[in-house]
Amino acid sequence: MKCPYCTNLESKVIDSRATEDNTTIRRRRECLNCGKRFTTYERIDDLPVMVIKSGGNRERFNRNKILNGLLKACEKRPVSREQLESIVNSIEQKVKNQMENEVDSTIIGELVMDHLRNIDEVAYVRFASVYREFKDIETFRQELDKLLGN
Known part of the structure; x- marks a missing residue:
């Protein structure tokens, strides 16, 4: 996952949880280069x-x-x-x-x-x-x- 701050491609997941409606997974990440944190969302890609x-x-x-x-x-x-x-x-x-x-x-x-x-x-x-x-x-x-x- 590309860091939105320094564009480094390496990060680690700090926290992962489903949203209330269970259609998306929210992941809190930390960049391994600059140390800043950001959030990503994962959902099923359908038609x-x-x-x-x-x-x-x-x-x-x-x-x-x-x-x-x-x-x-x-x-x-x-x-x-x-x-x-x-x-x-x-x-x-x-x-x-x-x-x-x-x-x-x-x-x-x-x-x-x-x-x-x-x-x-x-x-x-x-x-x-x-x-x-x-x-x-x-x-x-x-x-x-x-x-x-x-």
């Missing part, structure tokens, strides 16, 4: 699911894209990295459990918004404003009204 984007093009399902979107939406919010990882794991499981080779990107976006709505309303509105491409203040207000139950 790829393709995501159909809004323009019709297809790309491989990428959990990191979802995580990055969540990190941006939850920036400076009281949401832990573990909560975000759990959301990504849940979405990934739902997508893979449908037993389909392809999934529409809108389904993934709606799943993300459902999770965010339940953990942090500000993060939800941030994500929705980008995902739904609010064009003006009126569409933004309509989304807030839905959130507030008006």
Whole structure:
């Protein structure tokens, strides 16, 4: 495993444990060159699911894209990295459990918004404003009204 600090290829595993949902193994490693510690995750690599984007093009399902979107939406919010990882794991499981080779990107976006709505309303509105491409203040207000139950 390549060290993210010094790019040395030698490291040792200090701690290894399964995540709560038992789909991933978390390994804490220490670089044998610089001594810094880093975390890696190991999961089963199965058949790829393709995501159909809004323009019709297809790309491989990428959990990191979802995580990055969540990190941006939850920036400076009281949401832990573990909560975000759990959301990504849940979405990934739902997508893979449908037993389909392809999934529409809108389904993934709606799943993300459902999770965010339940953990942090500000993060939800941030994500929705980008995902739904609010064009003006009126569409933004309509989304807030839905959130507030008006």
